[in-house]
Amino acid sequence: MTTTSIARPMYMNEGLELFEEWLAVRGMSQETRRGYAMDSRQFAKWMGQKSNAPVLVPMVTGNHIEDFIRYLVGERKCMPRSINRKLNTLSMFFQCMKKKKVIEESPLEDIERMKVPDTERTFLTRDEVEAIIGAITHPVLHYFALTMAYSGIRVNECIHLKLTDVNFDEQSIQIINGKGGKNRKVPMSSHLAEQLRIYLKEHRPHTDSLYFFALKRSGSVSTQYVNRILLDACQKANIEKHVTSHILRHSFASYLVSKDTHVAVIQKLLGHASLKTTSIYLHVQQDDMKEAIERIDF
Known part of the structure; x- marks a missing residue:
């Protein structure tokens, strides 16, 4: 029509x-x-x-x-x-x-969305995360990947972190204008806070850039560069999984699920608007199902 x-x-x-x-x-x-x-x-x-x-x-x-x-x-x-x-x-x-009164009806009114296969996404184990981060020799990108893995923030949120957004007194990271234009505060673990202090003191290049993670030449980091560094690190660590920056965020959530963290807490940490979005991280393993079955004792 x-x-x-x-x-x-x-x-x-x-x-x-x-x-x-x-x-x-x-x-x-x-x-x-x-x-x-x-x-x-x-x-x-x-x-x-x-x-x-x-x-x-x-x-x-x-x-x-x-x-x-x-x-x-x-x-x-x-x-x-x-x-x-x-x-x-x-x-x-x-x-x-x-x-804007340009049309009366949308041509998409009767268009159905395509069915998406219900497949679980790739995630990394604890050992794989540690191996990948350990294989990143570039100092700025090493701490960039470490921050994503230990905080679960999105790659663009990590890229746009300003120096003033990382509060060591509160041990928190302030996300400004994240996905959907929303702000949120993400706690830092003691380990991450310690590592980021080392980064600022010993590894951040001298630059006028206000970004927390800054390269000497450009003053910032790009998603493409992060993914290229991760690809190189996977090859060095002999990890065959297809790893992008988002997989670090996914692995953060999956690891919290394995530690029985309440899904609502994971939702808040990830900055999801709904629990439905968070549910994609709830991997159900065969061992988990076997354990659940063994609990039945009518």
């Missing part, structure tokens, strides 16, 4: 600019807005190539969305979770267009 324009017809490139302004007003973080912009612009580029002409927002139909899904599956080889993320972005884009 074709959407109908209420105000003057608006081209996709105009709609994208309006959408990005709308996201900024809603207080979303720069990283979140960047993700939405990339996904929505990918669709706009695909629509332009398909039409071989400038595309008006009201021209987009449900059939176009379904064709886009087929393109993502067939040509781009995208996974269901990735496709659903792009569809959620487009849903928000057309929601914005509807609120």
